[in-house]
Amino acid sequence: MRSRALVDLKATVLEFKRSPSAVFWTLAFPILLILIFGAIFSGNGAGAYILYVQDLDGSPQSEQFLEILNGTGQVEVMMAGADEDPEKLISDKGLSSFLIIPAGFGQNLSAGENVTLDFRWDSGSQVAITNYNVVKSVADSMNLAVQGADERISVGTGSIVDDRLTFIDFFLPGVLALTIMYSTINYMVLTITQYKSQGLFRKMMTTPLRRSEWLASRIIWQIILSFISVAIIISIGSLLFDLNATINIVMVLLILAGTALFTSMGMAIAGLISDEERADAAAGAVVFPMMFLSGIFFQVEAMPGFLQTVAMALPLTYLVDGLRDAMVYGNMAGAVFNLAVVTGLAAVFAVLGTMLTRWKQE
Amino acid sequence: MAEAVIEVEGLRKQYDNIVAVDGIDFSVRRGQVFSLLGPNGAGKTTTVEMLECLRPPSAGRVSILGLDISQGRRIKDRIGVLPQGFNAFALLTVRENVEYFAGMFDAAVDVDELLRWVKLDGRQNELFKNLSGGMKQRVGIATSLVNDPEIVFLDEPTTGLDPSARRDVWRMIGNLRDQGKTVFLTTHYMEEAEMLSDYICIMNHGRIICRGTPREIILEHGGSPVAFVRGAGEKGLRLLQKAFPDAALVEDDLKVTVHNGRRVSEILNLLDAGEAHYDEIVIKKSTLEDVFLRLTGEELMKEGEEDEE
Numbered sequence A: 001m002r003s004r005a006l007v008d009l010k011a012t013v014l015e016f017k018r019s020p021s022a023v024f025w026t027l028a029f030p031i032l033l034i035l036i037f038g039a040i041f042s043g044n045g046a047g048a049y050i051l052y053v054q055d056l057d058g059s060p061q062s063e064q065f066l067e068i069l070n071g072t073g074q075v076e077v078m079m080a081g082a083d084e085d086p087e088k089l090i091s092d093k094g095l096s097s098f099l100i101i102p103a104g105f106g107q108n109l110s111a112g113e114n115v116t117l118d119f120r121w122d123s124g125s126q127v128a129i130t131n132y133n134v135v136k137s138v139a140d141s142m143n144l145a146v147q148g149a150d151e152r153i154s155v156g157t158g159s160i161v162d163d164r165l166t167f168i169d170f171f172l173p174g175v176l177a178l179t180i181m182y183s184t185i186n187y188m189v190l191t192i193t194q195y196k197s198q199g200l201f202r203k204m205m206t207t208p209l210r211r212s213e214w215l216a217s218r219i220i221w222q223i224i225l226s227f228i229s230v231a232i233i234i235s236i237g238s239l240l241f242d243l244n245a246t247i248n249i250v251m252v253l254l255i256l257a258g259t260a261l262f263t264s265m266g267m268a269i270a271g272l273i274s275d276e277e278r279a280d281a282a283a284g285a286v287v288f289p290m291m292f293l294s295g296i297f298f299q300v301e302a303m304p305g306f307l308q309t310v311a312m313a314l315p316l317t318y319l320v321d322g323l324r325d326a327m328v329y330g331n332m333a334g335a336v337f338n339l340a341v342v343t344g345l346a347a348v349f350a351v352l353g354t355m356l357t358r359w360k361q362e
Numbered sequence B: 001m002a003e004a005v006i007e008v009e010g011l012r013k014q015y016d017n018i019v020a021v022d023g024i025d026f027s028v029r030r031g032q033v034f035s036l037l038g039p040n041g042a043g044k045t046t047t048v049e050m051l052e053c054l055r056p057p058s059a060g061r062v063s064i065l066g067l068d069i070s071q072g073r074r075i076k077d078r079i080g081v082l083p084q085g086f087n088a089f090a091l092l093t094v095r096e097n098v099e100y101f102a103g104m105f106d107a108a109v110d111v112d113e114l115l116r117w118v119k120l121d122g123r124q125n126e127l128f129k130n131l132s133g134g135m136k137q138r139v140g141i142a143t144s145l146v147n148d149p150e151i152v153f154l155d156e157p158t159t160g161l162d163p164s165a166r167r168d169v170w171r172m173i174g175n176l177r178d179q180g181k182t183v184f185l186t187t188h189y190m191e192e193a194e195m196l197s198d199y200i201c202i203m204n205h206g207r208i209i210c211r212g213t214p215r216e217i218i219l220e221h222g223g224s225p226v227a228f229v230r231g232a233g234e235k236g237l238r239l240l241q242k243a244f245p246d247a248a249l250v251e252d253d254l255k256v257t258v259h260n261g262r263r264v265s266e267i268l269n270l271l272d273a274g275e276a277h278y279d280e281i282v283i284k285k286s287t288l289e290d291v292f293l294r295l296t297g298e299e300l301m302k303e304g305e306e307d308e309e
């Protein structure tokens, strides 16, 4: 390979440093995202989300509670059978909240004793936070109705994820994935189409530089850039917010595989469409749906059914899920599964991208 | 005669429905400035890029420095290329750009010396995107010389440049020739080709329609010189009409074609003998441009006739 790839890498770094727009989109934009959304979403959202409820009591009192809960119109109650295993339901359906009305709820209430509802949740999820608030307000309204005005019904929370998690823990892996995705795709599409239209590839072809050396330089650069963004985003997250996410080897591998995946995707787009403007539009058409449908800003769980299907078809969803599993939930099995999906996709797109990136003219 | 460094036989390039280069033959000798002329779309760039191993020919044989063009990597080490409409990295400086291309070759020349040679040593730290067209082209020429090539291909190096920037490029081409390098030039500018070239091929519609040294081409295809006798008027016309039947009056000036075997002094003698008054005599010889326009124009007419049939 000699040092030709390094000569190219050096030129790339210099061009990057001198391009304010590249610096903004790869380094400053993700910081803005973290700051803005970190501030906004630390509150709660609105709208009716699905809430799974398991009624282990079956008393008139528990039915009354469910009736009021339904009547709020702020949650859509789905009943789980009394014999179902909550843990299993939560993991199978990927739920972020689950309410259990314990056996003896009605009896204890009639006997004037305190009762506690068992609310299992992922406190980092905006859906779960909203559902919690609705359940809590229904409990409070029943408390008022009961004489004595004591807090007879309380809502006990049991986390389905680690208790210490905050919103930022949930949001940050998404921002990492997002930054890697759009900065990599945009940068590849932009350089390839520009080099083509400015005749730079043609000039490079007249030197001994090989296409593989050029590609190596690009991929190394994108990986460096990904890790720089990751370092910046994590620093901001821990300095300004209460970040508990962990860094581990699966996360590092996910970032490598994700960078390879989106670098190849950018190559494929630029290979298919040579025209600068059109390629830019095509990149947008790929980047934006992934940005909004991969569970970064809006939870996949909170989307209409058909959009959930779309989300499952988007490569970014797997990178986001993988990073969350690895960094937040400590779910290594899930993380490795997502890593496998991302790596597989990266391999497919690498073949496609390399095939489509032609230097030679016909 | 020096050895041939470029040999082309039956070279053809066909795209889906058009034949860009339609079977051409020529050879270029070491140390020559060889020019390929032709109107837009004649097939010049397609031809050079096949010689530069950038596009595969559809048919024909090309040998560069004794190597077949299938040996692209060995050829690339020994040739320099300025592509048509060259752009360097916009956000790199002049020096960084030249260093980039120098870094691609195992053996590269001294960058400082090269920058001095193209007279960019004073602007070496300016970004490429901020340079004027003339300076950009000098960067391009510098990048095509980083490997001290034996043959330099320059595809329209002066298009879009102002007259003084164009002259700079001419001077550099002259210097390259003095250094013993072979220069393969393509251009639209006849004046430039006439002045710089040792040998010229004029292309049109993928074929070479005319070739030779600039002198040979003008002698063979150029028309006879024309004498303009300014201010000679009706009287002058009457004096000359007998000896020069195609003399014609344009306003107050006489236009006389000096056909083969005739001399300009005959005109002067006739006018003096008749005591005619005139202001000055201007002789216009055919230039390569006239030849070019005539040849490519004739082709157009021929085509028109063919179409009518």
Ligand SMILES: Nc1ncnc2c1ncn2[C@@H]1O[C@H](COP(=O)(O)OP(=O)(O)OP(=O)(O)O)[C@@H](O)[C@H]1O
Residues within 6 Å of the ligand: A361, A362, B015, B016, B018, B019, B020, B038, B039, B040, B041, B042, B043, B044, B045, B046, B047, B084
């Ligand atoms: N990649 C290609 N695909 C199809 N047609 C092409 C391709 N490249 C060139 N041509 C056609 O081949 C012909 C010759 O083009 P070429 O660029 O060689 O001309 P040229 O003499 O260099 O013209 P100019 O003076 O405008 O640069 C043109 O008709 C052009 O449209």
Ligand SMILES: [Mg+2]
Residues within 6 Å of the ligand: B044, B045, B046, B084, B155
């Ligand atoms: Mg051309």
